[in-house]
Amino acid sequence: MPNSIFIATQAIVVDTFREAFARKIFWGLFALSTLMIAFFLFILKIDIVQGATATITLFGAQTGANVDPGQVVRKTQAGIATFLYTWGMFLAVFASAGLIPSVLEPGRIELLLSKPVSRTHLLLGRYLGNVLVVGGNIAYLVIGIWTILGLKTGIWTMEFLIAIFTTMFLFAVLLSVVVLIGVLFESTALAVMIPTGLMLISPILAQVETMDRLLSSEWSRALWRTLYHCLPKVYDIGKMTMDLVMGAGVQSFTPVLTTAAVGAAVLSLAIHFFGRRDF
Amino acid sequence: MTAFAIETNGLGKTFRSFWSGREVRAVDGISLQVEKGTTYGLLGPNGAGKTTTVKMLLSAVHPTSGSAHIFGRNAALPEARRHIGYLPENHRFPTYLTGYGMLDFYGALSGMDAAARRRRIPELLAHVGHDDWAEVRLGKYSKGMLQRVVLAQSLMHDPQLLILDEPSDGVDPVGRRQIREILQSLEQRGVTIFVNSHLLAEVEAFCRDVAILHKGKIVLQGKVRDLTAGKGYRLSVAADIPEKLRQSLLTGAAAFAPRETFLDIQFHERSAANAAIDLLRAEHIEIEALTPTTSTLEDVFIRSVDAQ
Known part of the structure; x- marks a missing residue:
């Protein structure tokens, strides 16, 4: 029995990859990542002079002398992590949004459900496959840029690699929202809009202390705090990622824990509704 | 088990x-x-x-x-x-x-x-x-x-x-x-x-x-x-037989249906089919065909659905 569970899981994950290949999702993300790696390969030139000082050339222009190359590398990595965390995340959500509604199409889902695989297993297999498709590209991009920067500067900052895990973690949380929307409405458009909305609203909701001062009524402050705590903390985890890449410590892991709880709750709801639906 | x-x-x-x-x-x-x-x-x-x-x-x-x-x-x-x-x-x-x-x-x-x-x-x-x-x-x-x-x-x-x-x-x-x-x-x-x-x-x-x-x-x-075991006989005659004779034939029939220039008459019993043949021959009317029939699943299906 455990063997057949493993075989079925592997089949669902491989099928998700096949579909991602066929829909050009995987190759699209891979091409963008490669383009970004190539971009860094050509624009960045750092010449180390006498240890800590260096001259740095970006786009052919020298940025100055006597700068700390370690800081420049960290700042570059932080910039890439920010780009990946925002635009990369948006692209990943956009690309993945159709992968759940596609399996729920009439004529396809009945046959999947006729197999000796539970609905939870089917949904989680698909979810895992989707995370791996995007995670593979995130890892490729981060490790690619990290290698180029390392080779060019001789500075190997392991903290940048943390961006792989934080970005994948946030994608996994947002994907649970995509899955829930897909199961409830089978709408690719909604499955893009809602996670994007969560990403956009997060920096605003994160201003809890400021809003506590600005909002006049107690109920509106309570509503703000509730929304902040109940929705994924995209902004806070992004800021935490920047701090880590820059070599600063983490003040609190609470945003990670609460966001993980939100993701788990949303995924559980998706499993619940998927289990109850008639096809 | x-x-x-x-x-x-x-x-x-x-x-x-x-x-x-x-x-x-x-x-x-x-x-x-x-x-x-x-x-x-x-x-x-x-x-x-x-x-x-x-x-x-x-x-x-x-x-x-x-x-x-x-x-x-x-x-x-x-x-x-x-x-x-x-x-x-x-x-x-x-x-x-x-x-x-x-x-x-x-x-x-x-x-x-x-x-x-x-x-x-x-x-x-x-x-x-x-x-x-x-x-x-x-x-x-x-x-x-x-x-x-x-x-x-x-x-x-x-x-x-x-x-x-x-x-x-x-x-x-x-x-x-x-x-x-x-x-x-x-x-x-x-x-x-x-x-x-x-x-x-x-x-x-x-x-x-x-x-x-x-x-x-x-x-x-x-x-x-x-x-589909319901057996019977189908008698086919010209459709333009006299009306009085037609009524007599249909008295003992289970069902009838016009088909092109013929009239198909269905009988459940062999005796009823024989009686109908006697009537026709007495009037010197030719019989086009006499076919033993069984009930098809389609007949059963239509009867079952129509009965509801």
């Missing part, structure tokens, strides 16, 4: 609109007992609840009342589906899959390991005549070819119960015969075959047992042999 491949007790499904709350009772407490090793046909007009019944057996639709068991196991459990092969109606497959890839994927979902799948796929593709199409994407297949490869999919894990929803849909006569031969060979091996079809002649030729479903209820079920 149960004697039934499929057993339902008061199985029912009511669909409820989320917004209006309006209810539609698609299946109304049906009880079926499908013996192991039999060939069973589920018949019914459009909207009778046949597909909903099949989907409840596969747990794709949740019943609102009653229960369904497959080989004695609750149909809601994934394990109950381990021995089922299913050929859906209006199937839609991802066009990125090849014939081989599709069989490999669904075989894996049925729990077959890679070595078993590698052995089984070429066998099945050859069996349905698609061995040259293994690496061609499903998007290039004709409807009939697709139907055959989907049938191969349903046979991947050597199921003990085959549930077929309109198996001949879109298949040409040659392909239809090929499918029938495959099903007959499975029947001989003791596989239970449950067919949901609107092709009455096909069901009559292939199935041993049938149930007729109408407005969500079973209106008739039994052995095809028993249901």
Whole structure:
């Protein structure tokens, strides 16, 4: 029995990859990542002079002398992590949004459900496959840029690699929202809009202390705090990622824990509704 | 150990609109007992609840009342589906899959390991005549070819119960015969075959047992042999016989129907047919034909549905 569970899981994950290949999702993300790696390969030139000082050339222009190359590398990595965390995340959500509604199409889902695989297993297999498709590209991009920067500067900052895990973690949380929307409405458009909305609203909701001062009524402050705590903390985890890449410590892991709880709750709801639906 | 491949007790499904709350009772407490090793046909007009019944057996639709068991196991459990092969109606497959890839994927979902799948796929593709199409994407297949490869999919894990929803849909006569031969060979091996079809002649030729479903209820079920046993005689005469004679003939007839320039008169009893012949010969009217008849499944079906 455990063997057949493993075989079925592997089949669902491989099928998700096949579909991602066929829909050009995987190759699209891979091409963008490669383009970004190539971009860094050509624009960045750092010449180390006498240890800590260096001259740095970006786009052919020298940025100055006597700068700390370690800081420049960290700042570059932080910039890439920010780009990946925002635009990369948006692209990943956009690309993945159709992968759940596609399996729920009439004529396809009945046959999947006729197999000796539970609905939870089917949904989680698909979810895992989707995370791996995007995670593979995130890892490729981060490790690619990290290698180029390392080779060019001789500075190997392991903290940048943390961006792989934080970005994948946030994608996994947002994907649970995509899955829930897909199961409830089978709408690719909604499955893009809602996670994007969560990403956009997060920096605003994160201003809890400021809003506590600005909002006049107690109920509106309570509503703000509730929304902040109940929705994924995209902004806070992004800021935490920047701090880590820059070599600063983490003040609190609470945003990670609460966001993980939100993701788990949303995924559980998706499993619940998927289990109850008639096809 | 149960004697039934499929057993339902008061199985029912009511669909409820989320917004209006309006209810539609698609299946109304049906009880079926499908013996192991039999060939069973589920018949019914459009909207009778046949597909909903099949989907409840596969747990794709949740019943609102009653229960369904497959080989004695609750149909809601994934394990109950381990021995089922299913050929859906209006199937839609991802066009990125090849014939081989599709069989490999669904075989894996049925729990077959890679070595078993590698052995089984070429066998099945050859069996349905698609061995040259293994690496061609499903998007290039004709409807009939697709139907055959989907049938191969349903046979991947050597199921003990085959549930077929309109198996001949879109298949040409040659392909239809090929499918029938495959099903007959499975029947001989003791596989239970449950067919949901609107092709009455096909069901009559292939199935041993049938149930007729109408407005969500079973209106008739039994052995095809028993249901179609009603014998009789059909007498054909020219339609322009005198009216008085016509009335006399129809007195003892079970049914009559004009056909082109003839009148077909159906008699249940041989004595009634003989009496009608005597009447005709006394008036020197020629008999065009006298044919012994049996009741077809179509007759049984129409009578059952009309009676409701």
